[in-house]
Amino acid sequence: MAEQGKQGRTPSSDTFLPLSRVRTIMKSSMDTGLITNEVLFLMTKCTEMFVQHLASEAYKDSFPASKQPSSDTLKYDHLSQLVNKSKNLEFLLQIVPEKIRVHEFQEMLRLNRSGGSDEDDDSGSGSGSESDE
Amino acid sequence: MGQKEIFILPCPTLAFTITSKTPTICVIYAGSVSGNNLRFPDKLRNMVERIEDLNLPNAVIARLIKESLPDGANVSKEARAAIARAASVFAIFVTSSSTALAHKQNHKTITAKDILQTLSELDFESFVPSLTQDLEVYRKMVKDKKESKANKKDASTSEKASSSVATEEAAE
Numbered sequence: 066m067a068e069q070g071k072q073g074r075t076p077s078s079d080t081f082l083p084l085s086r087v088r089t090i091m092k093s094s095m096d097t098g099l100i101t102n103e104v105l106f107l108m109t110k111c112t113e114m115f116v117q118h119l120a121s122e123a124y125k126d127s128f129p130a131s132k133q134p135s136s137d138t139l140k141y142d143h144l145s146q147l148v149n150k151s152k153n154l155e156f157l158l159q160i161v162p163e164k165i166r167v168h169e170f171q172e173m174l175r176l177n178r179s180g181g182s183d184e185d186d187d188s189g190s191g192s193g194s195e196s197d198e
Numbered sequence: 199m200g201q202k203e204i205f206i207l208p209c210p211t212l213a214f215t216i217t218s219k220t221p222t223i224c225v226i227y228a229g230s231v232s233g234n235n236l237r238f239p240d241k242l243r244n245m246v247e248r249i250e251d252l253n254l255p256n257a258v259i260a261r262l263i264k265e266s267l268p269d270g271a272n273v274s275k276e277a278r279a280a281i282a283r284a285a286s287v288f289a290i291f292v293t294s295s296s297t298a299l300a301h302k303q304n305h306k307t308i309t310a311k312d313i314l315q316t317l318s319e320l321d322f323e324s325f326v327p328s329l330t331q332d333l334e335v336y337r338k339m340v341k342d343k344k345e346s347k348a349n350k351k352d353a354s355t356s357e358k359a360s361s362s363v364a365t366e367e368a369a370e
Contacts, residue, residue: 076331076332081258082254083258086251086255087254089251090293093290096301100307101307101309102340103309103333104308104310106333108289108292111292111313111329113262114328115285115325116282117262117265118324118325120266121266123277124268136271136272138272138273139267139273140274141274141276141280144277144280144284152321156288156291161280
C-alpha cells in the first residue's frame with residue numbers, strides 16, 4: 066500500500082505491542098481522560114520506536130563501528146551508561162540506575178543521614194542494619 | 199515544592215511525582231519514604247491491580263530489540279528487562295506530559311497532535327516524522343474500514359461488494 070519507506074522503515078498501521086496493555090499503562094498516569102483509538106495507536110507506535118531507539122543507541126555507543134557481523138551482547142551496563150549521558154533520557158535515571166556496590170550504597174545512606182534530614186527515621190526495614198543511631 | 203503530590207503504586211519501587219507543570223517520574227525505594235506523606239489514589243488502585251499489569255510482554259520487546267540490532271547481536275536478560283521497564287515508564291511519561299499540555303490548552307483529552315508536540319518538547323523529535331507517517335496510514339486504514347463497512351451495508355445483497363472488500367483487505 067504505502068511504498069515510501071524512510072530510514073529503512075515503512076510506515077504501517079500495524080502495532081506489535083498489545084494495545085490493551087498500553088491503554089492500561091496510559092491510564093495509570095493521573096488524570097488521563099478519554100483515550101481515543103488514534104492516540105492509543107500513536108502511543109503504542111512511539112513506545113515501540115522508543116524500545117528500538119534505546120536498544121540501538123546503547124548498542125551503537127558500546128560497540129562502535131564494528132562492521133563485520135558481531136556477536137556482542139548488549140548488557141545492562143550499556144543501557145545505564147547511555148541513560149546517564151543522554152539528556153533526553155534523564156527521566157530514566159532512576160529507572161535504569163547505574164549499579165553500585167552495597168557498601169557504596171551504605172556509604173551514601175550514611176552521608177545522607179548525617180546530611181540533616183531525619184525524615185526517614187522509621188525506614189530501617191529496608192536497609193536492615195541501623196547501628197549508627 | 200509544596201505543590202508536589204506523590205503517588206505510589208502497588209509496587210514499592212515505583213512511584214510518580216506529578217507537579218502541575220512538569221510531570222516527573224521517580225522511583226522511591228522501599229523504606230526511603232515514611233508512609234504518612236504518601237497518598238494512594240483510589241482511581242489508581244482500581245485501575246492497576248497488579249504491578250505486572252504495567253509490564254509490556256517480554257516476547258514482543260525481545261523481538262523489537264532484535265530488529266533494531268545488527269544480526270548476531272545478543273541481549274542480556276537484564277538489559278531486556280530494563281528496556282521493557284523503561285518503555286513502560288516512557289509511555290507514562292509521555293502520557294502525563296501530553297495530558298499536561300492538553301490541559302494547558304483547556305482540552306480535556308489528549309490528541310495525536312499533543313503527543314507529537316510533547317515528543318519534540320521532550321527531545322525526541324527524531325520520532326515525529328515516522329510517527330506522522332504511521333498516523334497517516336492509520337487514519338487511512340480507519341477511513342477505508344468505515345467505507346467498506348458502509349459499502350457492505352449498502353450492497354449486502356450483491357456478492358460483488360463483499361468480494362471487492364476481501365481483495366482490498368488482502369492487498370493490505
